Amino acid sequence: MATDVAIDRETLVTLLVRLADDHLVLGHRLSEWCGHAPMLEEDLAMPNMALDLIGQARALYAHAAEVEGRGRSEDDFAYLRREREYLNCLLVERPNGDFAQTMLRQLYFAAFMEPFWKAASGSSDATLAGIAAKAVKEVAYHIRHAGEWVVRLGDGTEESRRRMEAAIEDLAPYIDEMFDDDAVTAAAARAGVAPQPSSLRSAFDRIVGPIFAEAGLTFTTPPYSQRGGRKGMHGEAMGFLLADLQHMQRTYPGATW
Amino acid sequence: MHRPSSTCRDLLPASGEKGERQHRAWAAAAAVPDPEVPCVTVADLGILRSVEIIDGIAVARVTPTYSGCPAVLAIELAVEAALRDAGFEARVERVVSPAWTTDWITPEGRDKLRDYGIAPPEKTSSSIRSLFGEIEVACPRCGSSDTERLSEFGSTACKAHWRCLACREPFDYFKCI
Numbered sequence: 001m002a003t004d005v006a007i008d009r010e011t012l013v014t015l016l017v018r019l020a021d022d023h024l025v026l027g028h029r030l031s032e033w034c035g036h037a038p039m040l041e042e043d044l045a046m047p048n049m050a051l052d053l054i055g056q057a058r059a060l061y062a063h064a065a066e067v068e069g070r071g072r073s074e075d076d077f078a079y080l081r082r083e084r085e086y087l088n089c090l091l092v093e094r095p096n097g098d099f100a101q102t103m104l105r106q107l108y109f110a111a112f113m114e115p116f117w118k119a120a121s122g123s124s125d126a127t128l129a130g131i132a133a134k135a136v137k138e139v140a141y142h143i144r145h146a147g148e149w150v151v152r153l154g155d156g157t158e159e160s161r162r163r164m165e166a167a168i169e170d171l172a173p174y175i176d177e178m179f180d181d182d183a184v185t186a187a188a189a190r191a192g193v194a195p196q197p198s199s200l201r202s203a204f205d206r207i208v209g210p211i212f213a214e215a216g217l218t219f220t221t222p223p224y225s226q227r228g229g230r231k232g233m234h235g236e237a238m239g240f241l242l243a244d245l246q247h248m249q250r251t252y253p254g255a256t257w
Numbered sequence: 258m259h260r261p262s263s264t265c266r267d268l269l270p271a272s273g274e275k276g277e278r279q280h281r282a283w284a285a286a287a288a289v290p291d292p293e294v295p296c297v298t299v300a301d302l303g304i305l306r307s308v309e310i311i312d313g314i315a316v317a318r319v320t321p322t323y324s325g326c327p328a329v330l331a332i333e334l335a336v337e338a339a340l341r342d343a344g345f346e347a348r349v350e351r352v353v354s355p356a357w358t359t360d361w362i363t364p365e366g367r368d369k370l371r372d373y374g375i376a377p378p379e380k381t382s383s384s385i386r387s388l389f390g391e392i393e394v395a396c397p398r399c400g401s402s403d404t405e406r407l408s409e410f411g412s413t414a415c416k417a418h419w420r421c422l423a424c425r426e427p428f429d430y431f432k433c434i
Contacts, residue, residue: 041408041418048410055325059353130354134324137356137434145409 007191012125013068014087015188017077018230020060021088024078025238026109027053028245032096045145049106052138059131066127079249083239084232091174093229093238100153100163104171107146107208112178114139115203116195124192147211154215164217172222177229179204275310282315283308285343292331293413294431296373299332303361306352308340315345320357323414323434359433370431371397376419378433394430396421406430 030050037043061074092109096102117139120132153160179197188194212219228234248255286308287300299305299319306318317336321329333349340347359378362370367377376397395402401423411418416429 041410044412044418045408045410048414051325051327051414052323053325055321055323059324126354130352130356131324133356134321134353134434137358138324141409141432 005191007187007193009067009069011184011187012193013064014184015194016060016064016067016128018087018184020057020064020077021086022092022109023053023057023060024245025086025088025241026092026105027051027057028241029092029094029096030102030106033102038099046102049142049145052135052142056131056135056138063127063131075249079246083234083242086229086234086238086242087232088229088234089174089177090226090229090235091171091178093234093241094171094174095237097167097170098163099149100160100167101170103146103149103153104164104167106142107150107211108171108175109178110139110142110146111204111207112197112200114143114207115200116197119195119200120193122192123194128193143207147207150211150217151215154212154217164215168217169220169222172220173224173226175222176225177227180227180230182230278310279308281343282310282317282340282345285339285345286315286317286336289332289335289339291328292335293328294370294373294375294415296369296375297362297366299336301363301366301369303363303366304332304357305336313346315340315347317347317349318352319349320352322357326414328413359431362431374398374428375416376428376430378431392433394419396424396426397428398426399424404428 027050030046030053033046034043034050037046057078058074061077064077065072065074091105094101094105114136117132117136121129121136123129123132150164154164155161179201181196181198185194185196189196208219226235286305287298289299289305291297291299291302291304294302302322304320304322306320308315308317310316317340319329319333319336329351333351337347337349362378370377374397376394379392379394393402394404394406396404399421401421403422404419405422406417406419407427408418411429415432417432418427419430420427
């Protein structure tokens, strides 16, 4: 993936922050299940995956801070930005809903990230390549875990299937945004830093398709797609999420332990 | 782009007086146990990448196992403390590239894990198993391969939860990444 085309610092920081925000927000969402999961194994599984995602976010924020060179820390990125400054896609901020919604959201995001990390593990940015090489293996576990649940619920009882179908309909408008290209992703692709999101669509379909087939589920094409997250325009759920995420740092500025 | 994978063994220091100090520094750092799996050391796990004397300072490089492993900071502090205890001025650097893999766990490390009741990872991480494809994991207690996975995720990020259908004991499996 390496090329000689340079990428300007601001564009690279934007790319890294988008990625980091996706992972922090989804990691926070999963951590909300801690203590509330339907069984002990899941109560361990979801914080475990949250830990992977937050760990990936930390590495990405730290790298962004270093590239930016303005003395911001990973904590500044996570705790001290306003809602409009978060650049995560809308899918990851969707509320947990029930288990079907949580697992389907997880499957969609993991099926997007797996081919992304695979391509980025050959990134011309050595730090991103290192983060990606580790993350690609972690995300493989996430796909397997979420995929098994999608099959179990889709091919389960009448009630579990009804809920999985409702989740498919509910989340359908939030898929397309993940695959949007723009000036930032184009510059990153030219410089061999990261793949264009649109190029990952077929790999996503190859992951999700067989899982849906095994579950006997059909994908519904949404009447519209929701967008805006990459530009800092978020849904109602995001403010509540940030209030929770940032509460300690906003209440006790500079607190450490 | 990746440098080819290397293990800690490839990075053993040169001979001479500096080499002797590096050997001592390596030995001090290498003996640090993993805080979550204390039966193995950071060297057994392959997460201690190198120890070099640079401008009189012992510089240890360590690699995180999992992106979100909460033990990383504890390991870095413990390695630094071990080097200071051995009389070195010390610094620890975190290296993310090339990414750590369970392939770097030494044969001794695998034996120690098994003796401790944790099934070591399968030999190689390069064979990404297909979705739903099960792997065969031998029970660390009785050796039977009649085992089943209870959960992909266990008590720490690096482990999955399994049970043996022969001796009926539950056990941890050190995941292969």
